[in-house]
Amino acid sequence: MTRVPAPRLPTVSDVASVAGVSRQTVSNVLNAPDIVRPDTRGRVEKAIADLGYRPHASARRLRTRKSSTIGIRLDPVQNGISGAVLDRFLHAVTEQADARDHRILLYTAAGPDDEIAQFRRLLDGADVDGFVLTSTFFDDPRTEWLIDAGADFVTFGRPWGLDDMGDPQHRWVDVDGRAGVASATEDLLGRGATHVAFLGWPEGSGAGDDRRRGWRDALGARGALDPASIDALDLAVEDSVPLASAAVRAALDAGVTVDAVVCASDTLALGASVVLGSSVPVVGYDDTPVASALGLSSVEQPLVEVAGAVLSLLLDDSEPRHRLLRPHTIWR
Numbered sequence: 001m002t003r004v005p006a007p008r009l010p011t012v013s014d015v016a017s018v019a020g021v022s023r024q025t026v027s028n029v030l031n032a033p034d035i036v037r038p039d040t041r042g043r044v045e046k047a048i049a050d051l052g053y054r055p056h057a058s059a060r061r062l063r064t065r066k067s068s069t070i071g072i073r074l075d076p077v078q079n080g081i082s083g084a085v086l087d088r089f090l091h092a093v094t095e096q097a098d099a100r101d102h103r104i105l106l107y108t109a110a111g112p113d114d115e116i117a118q119f120r121r122l123l124d125g126a127d128v129d130g131f132v133l134t135s136t137f138f139d140d141p142r143t144e145w146l147i148d149a150g151a152d153f154v155t156f157g158r159p160w161g162l163d164d165m166g167d168p169q170h171r172w173v174d175v176d177g178r179a180g181v182a183s184a185t186e187d188l189l190g191r192g193a194t195h196v197a198f199l200g201w202p203e204g205s206g207a208g209d210d211r212r213r214g215w216r217d218a219l220g221a222r223g224a225l226d227p228a229s230i231d232a233l234d235l236a237v238e239d240s241v242p243l244a245s246a247a248v249r250a251a252l253d254a255g256v257t258v259d260a261v262v263c264a265s266d267t268l269a270l271g272a273s274v275v276l277g278s279s280v281p282v283v284g285y286d287d288t289p290v291a292s293a294l295g296l297s298s299v300e301q302p303l304v305e306v307a308g309a310v311l312s313l314l315l316d317d318s319e320p321r322h323r324l325l326r327p328h329t330i331w332r
Contacts, residue, residue, distance in 0.1 A: 010051040019047040054101075070097060070314065071128040073115055074106040075135065085286045085301060086134055089156060092307035093132065100315060116145045123151055130314050136160060136172075137206055143170060154314045156306060160206030165322055173309040173323040177207055177285070180299040180327035181214035184262050184283045187329060189222055193260035193281070197233040197251065199244055199272055200264035211264045211285065232256045237268070244271025266291040266298055287330050295332045302327065 016023045021044060028036050029044040036044070047053075072093070075086050094104045105128055109115035119142070122128045130152030133142055138161040146153045147169050155172040162170065181198075188196050198215040201208035212234070219230055235251055237243040244267065251258060252275070261276065262283045263269040269284030273296060276282060284291050287300035302325055309323040 010053040012053075014051055015044065015047045015053050018051060019043045067127060067129050068101060069103045069105050069128045071105045071107060071118075071122050071131045073118075073134065074108050076108070084288045084290075085303070089134070089303045089307060092304045093310060096304075096307050096311055100311060102311075102315070112141050115142055119146060119149070119151065123149065130154075132156060132310055132314065138204070152314060154310050156310055158206065168321060171313045171321045173306050173313065173325065175301045175306065175327050176324050177211040177299075177327070178214035178217070180329070181211040181262055181264075181285070182218045183214075184297075184299055184329045185215050185218035186221075187331075188260040188262065188281060188283065189218065191260075191281070194224060195229070195233060195257045196260040196262060197235060197248075197256075197258045198263070199235045199237070199247065199261055199268045201239060202236045208264050215262055233258065239265055239267045241267055241271040241274070244268040245274045248272045248275045266296065269296050269298065270294065283329065292330075292332075297329060297331045299327050300330050301325075 012023050012026050015026045019026070019040075021040060025036065025040065026044055029041050029048075033041055070093075072090065074090075090104075090106075097104055105122070107115075107118045107122065109118050119131065131146065131154075133146075133153055133155040134157060136143070136155050136157035136159060140159065143153070143155065143159055153171070155170070156174070158172050158174045159167065159170040185196050185198075196215070196219065198212055200212045200215075203209060216230065216234075219225060219233075225233075232251070232254075233256065235247045237247045244263075248258070248261070248271070258276070258280065260281045260283075261269070261272045263272060264285055266284035266286050266288045269282050269291065273282045273294070282296060284296050284298040287298040290296075291298040305325055309325065312318045313321060313323070
């Protein structure tokens with residue numbers, strides 16, 4: 001079989017020839033455009049676009065002493081189905097980083113201390129310019145270590161327990177789970193439900209507690225239930241389909257009236273729907289592929305927008321330094 005040679009990629013010399021300038025002028029347009037006359041810069045930029053020229057990444061990294069690489073932890077496989085949200089975020093941030101001529105370096109870690117050891121190794125080797133952290137939690141030692149080390153980072157998730165809106169050292173992007181769950185609860189109440197239960201995680205999870213507050217906000221605003229009734233509708237278990245099913249079944253056996261359920265995750269929503277069937281509306285959180293396949297309503301996080309905001313904060317140091325994005329409910 002005849003081997004077809006790969007097409008030759010355009011070079012700086014090709015750009016210079018088409019634009020009618022020197023190689024140095026092309027280099028100036030790429031690296032110091034302000035020193036090039038506007039009309040000359042325009043000709044060079046047009047030649048670059050017409051030829052589809054891309055600067056040699058390795059040479060640029062040597063020149064700037066930047067790796068153009070961002071480190072992100074590859075989270076371990078979790079029980080349940082809700083871990084898929086981080087997979088989708090990782091895909092979105094990798095795609096958008098590539099469009100900005102940056103690469104994603106994935107690393108694994110068994111826990112916070114192990115991840116800090118990875119930070120040290122990657123920074124010592126100049127392998128990355130900064131980090132994107134996920135799965136933030138109360139008293140998270142990873143962010144404090146990076147601040148002390150003077151490393152660039154942005155978190156997908158607020159620095160729970162700190163002055164998240166006022167601390168300039170913590171750049172973060174998050175999705176407003178409180179508002180998302182409140183909106184879903186309000187919609188269920190508007191559709192005629194009177195006893196909307198919340199199936200969430202045990203107290204102490206930043207994201208879980210935030211989503212629970214949204215549910216309580218919505219029920220409190222309606223004012224139809226007394227505090228004791230609201231407490232009876234507040235169910236908490238670990239993120240597990242069997243545990244979620246058992247919690248809902250126990251509530252029903254105890255005589256708790258439930259005519260709708262809003263959940264902190266799609267895993268919990270699946271467990272609730274196993275017990276309640278299609279007769280009681282159930283809303284999950286994250287809009288995972290499993291929720292879509294099973295026809296479960298779910299609160300969707302705008303992960304493409306999250307990825308773009310994370311990269312803007314990390315690479316452009318843009319303002320404001322904190323972004324709280326609004327989710328919306330996918331009804332099925």
